[in-house]
Amino acid sequence: MGIVLGVSDTRQYLLERVDDTAVVQVYADGFTTLPLRDKILAWHLYLAALAGRDIYYDQRHALNLDIRDLLEAILRHAQQVEPVVLAEIRRYTKLFWINTGPFNNLTARKFVLKVTRDQLAAAIAAAARAGARFDEPADRLLDRLAPMLFDPSYDAVVTSKNPGHGRDILEASANNLYVDVRMSDLDGFDERYGLNSRLVKGDGRLVEEVYKVGGKYDRDIRAIIGHLEDALPYASAALAASLRALIRFYRTGEKADRVAYDIAWVGEQSSQVDTINGFVEVYMDPRGMKGAWEAIVYYVNEEKTQKIQTLAAHAQWFEDRMPWEPRFRKPQVLGITARAIDVVVETGDSGPVAPLGINLPNDQAIRERYGSKSVSLSNVGEAYDKSTLPEFRSEFAWSPDEVDRATKWSAFAGELTTNMHEVIGHASGKVDEKLKGSPQAALKEQFSALEEARADLVALYFLPDQKLAEIGLVSKTDQDEIVRTEYEGYARNAIVQLRRVRQGTTIAEDHMRNRQMIVNWLKANTKSIDVRSRDGKTYYVLTDVRAFRDGAGRLLAEVQRIKAEGDYAAAKQLFETHGVHFDPMLRDEVVARVEKLQLPSYTGFVMPKLEAAKDGSGAVTDVTISYPQDLTKQMLEYAALTRGLRR
Ligand SMILES: [Zn+2]
Numbered sequence: 001m002g003i004v005l006g007v008s009d010t011r012q013y014l015l016e017r018v019d020d021t022a023v024v025q026v027y028a029d030g031f032t033t034l035p036l037r038d039k040i041l042a043w044h045l046y047l048a049a050l051a052g053r054d055i056y057y058d059q060r061h062a063l064n065l066d067i068r069d070l071l072e073a074i075l076r077h078a079q080q081v082e083p084v085v086l087a088e089i090r091r092y093t094k095l096f097w098i099n100t101g102p103f104n105n106l107t108a109r110k111f112v113l114k115v116t117r118d119q120l121a122a123a124i125a126a127a128a129r130a131g132a133r134f135d136e137p138a139d140r141l142l143d144r145l146a147p148m149l150f151d152p153s154y155d156a157v158v159t160s161k162n163p164g165h166g167r168d169i170l171e172a173s174a175n176n177l178y179v180d181v182r183m184s185d186l187d188g189f190d191e192r193y194g195l196n197s198r199l200v201k202g203d204g205r206l207v208e209e210v211y212k213v214g215g216k217y218d219r220d221i222r223a224i225i226g227h228l229e230d231a232l233p234y235a236s237a238a239l240a241a242s243l244r245a246l247i248r249f250y251r252t253g254e255k256a257d258r259v260a261y262d263i264a265w266v267g268e269q270s271s272q273v274d275t276i277n278g279f280v281e282v283y284m285d286p287r288g289m290k291g292a293w294e295a296i297v298y299y300v301n302e303e304k305t306q307k308i309q310t311l312a313a314h315a316q317w318f319e320d321r322m323p324w325e326p327r328f329r330k331p332q333v334l335g336i337t338a339r340a341i342d343v344v345v346e347t348g349d350s351g352p353v354a355p356l357g358i359n360l361p362n363d364q365a366i367r368e369r370y371g372s373k374s375v376s377l378s379n380v381g382e383a384y385d386k387s388t389l390p391e392f393r394s395e396f397a398w399s400p401d402e403v404d405r406a407t408k409w410s411a412f413a414g415e416l417t418t419n420m421h422e423v424i425g426h427a428s429g430k431v432d433e434k435l436k437g438s439p440q441a442a443l444k445e446q447f448s449a450l451e452e453a454r455a456d457l458v459a460l461y462f463l464p465d466q467k468l469a470e471i472g473l474v475s476k477t478d479q480d481e482i483v484r485t486e487y488e489g490y491a492r493n494a495i496v497q498l499r500r501v502r503q504g505t506t507i508a509e510d511h512m513r514n515r516q517m518i519v520n521w522l523k524a525n526t527k528s529i530d531v532r533s534r535d536g537k538t539y540y541v542l543t544d545v546r547a548f549r550d551g552a553g554r555l556l557a558e559v560q561r562i563k564a565e566g567d568y569a570a571a572k573q574l575f576e577t578h579g580v581h582f583d584p585m586l587r588d589e590v591v592a593r594v595e596k597l598q599l600p601s602y603t604g605f606v607m608p609k610l611e612a613a614k615d616g617s618g619a620v621t622d623v624t625i626s627y628p629q630d631l632t633k634q635m636l637e638y639a640a641l642t643r644g645l646r647r
Helices: 029-033 036-051 055-058 065-076 083-098 117-129 138-150 216-234 235-254 255-267 303-312 315-320 364-370 378-387 391-396 398-424 441-464 466-470 479-500 510-525 545-565 568-578 584-597 630-644
Strands: 014-018 021-025 196-203 205-208 273-281 292-300 336-347 357-362 373-375 529-534 537-542 602-606 609-614 622-624
Touching: 014 029, 014 083, 021 378, 029 336, 029 378, 029 529, 036 055, 036 216, 036 292, 036 336, 036 609, 036 622, 055 065, 055 216, 055 630, 065 083, 065 117, 065 138, 065 630, 083 117, 083 630, 117 138, 117 537, 216 235, 235 255, 235 273, 235 292, 255 364, 273 357, 292 303, 292 622, 303 315, 303 336, 303 373, 303 391, 303 398, 315 398, 336 378, 357 398, 357 568, 373 378, 378 398, 378 602, 391 398, 391 479, 391 584, 398 479, 441 479, 441 545, 441 568, 441 622, 466 479, 479 510, 479 537, 479 545, 479 568, 510 529, 510 545, 537 584, 545 568, 602 630
Parallel strands: 021 602, 336 373
Antiparallel strands: 014 021, 196 205, 273 292, 292 336, 357 373, 529 537, 609 622
16 A cells, blocks of 8 residues: 555644644545435435534533533623633633533543633623623523532533442433432333433422423424425435434334334435434443434445445354354344445534444344444544544554554554444344343443443454455455554553543543453453553553454453343453553553643544525525534534524
8 A cells, every 4th residue: 555645635634732632624525526416415414413413412411501502602702801711711612512511521520611700700791792692690690500610529420330439320420311310219110211311300200301302302303303304305215214214203202113213224225325313322321221312414435335345245254253152143144234434414422522433223132133234434534543643653652663563554454443343343243032132231331331342352353364355355465464553553542542531540431441441351361462661651562463362352252241141240340350440650651641742632523514505496406515624613603503493
């Protein structure tokens, strides 16, 4: 592979830094070559994605939208605000937008606004003089919002899966999925809407507020439905069927309609443009039940899709060789649809902080009967890679060889591993029938991290397999080098990621727990990773590729057994021992190293912007794409689109 200098090397990916966050522009070059019909389809789905954005704000905290309104009103009328105060409000607001509220999406902990209440009151007064309108007197507004804005100990953690001191996980979690509810309230409670409701305990009675038309989030959901209906005439028959099923589910909220939608969504496999829109991932709920709202609109990246489909076409080959007990192998891996996509927009739980790969639906029963759809987000991965600073690799790599390998191969190895994680990882394996298709229920707060570990381990285990060269996904001569690069990077990242957890000594985020668990387990149980020190700096050094691979296989067998049998005690033990806790001294060292180099901890993405040209009758005649390259501008534009819904 040579180095290709193209348009992507000259344009701007990294836009700005806010504390330890990088703000990066996503590009969607293929959009302009889509047929007009697909562009118009994407346009309506794009509006549907923006229409539900405020739902996720509200799910993350009951005061999120009030705080956002306040901050945005000040920023839109900032002329007379004290410059020092304004700078801090800008910093805080950018982090607030990127994280959809004041909780760091990696640590789940709250960050605060570093001005005084009086300074904020003065900023509100200055904004009001410049024309900002507030619905309530500043004093009352500040009384309501001050604890959230200024007090780090008030509602300190959005999702607390291990609060300790015998605290209840629902009470310890600041999110808005439960109101005055404890785990004990759920004993014997008949929860009909596990995924799509908020549980509220009013006057001693537990009530499910269902997310649907006529229920919670009625106005937002109606707006989403309106745009989905506008999209129907431009959708293929199969996509239209899927969108209609989604609309029906939004109307009724009933589980049977959610199942019908999931089946229709998985069944649609040929549309060039597609969307995810709804209550999907359950990471925010400490119980792992309630779905966080998200939306993604994307089109298929044909070139990269071919590579993934090659992998998918051989899924059965991998399944038959999974290093776990044969009774946990699927005799027939069904319907894996794997595509590389370019996102046009991501909102809610999937933006501005965006995943790199997605495999849905999460309903295990549907996955086993109908398969799943798996997508790798090519243009997000590209933006991430292009914005990564080279110091990242050199600071934490033991040798110059390791740096060279990473520079040459890490993007390639990362993409291949992500594809394997999604296509043959998540899609693999069978669970015991006694779990009734829901290992989540048995594994509770351990489930998500365990499942991520399972998918990672499948990828790590098969990466050196000669099958990959046989089917043309790597060249035979480069494979050893690529495997080494990926294993080195995997081990190295277990240290590097500690920079993200600046407080406490435990890890909350499931993907991070997964990586800690795997690397620490390998350190404890194999001779593949050496911990070395040089000039007071710690390094995780890959010493034996073979031992790493064998260890990954052994651990994978156990992780699959735990999932398949719903062995909660074993899952908890595995993560408590290797995944949750870390040495704060090592973290402090890593933080000092990245601070010295000013390296970011995570990335928030600025999305492309679509605009429609309309004729005299209001019909859309063309859709254009552009790149705002400005987080603030984009966030204020988005807010303007949904503000009308809440008044
Ligand atoms: Zn995953």
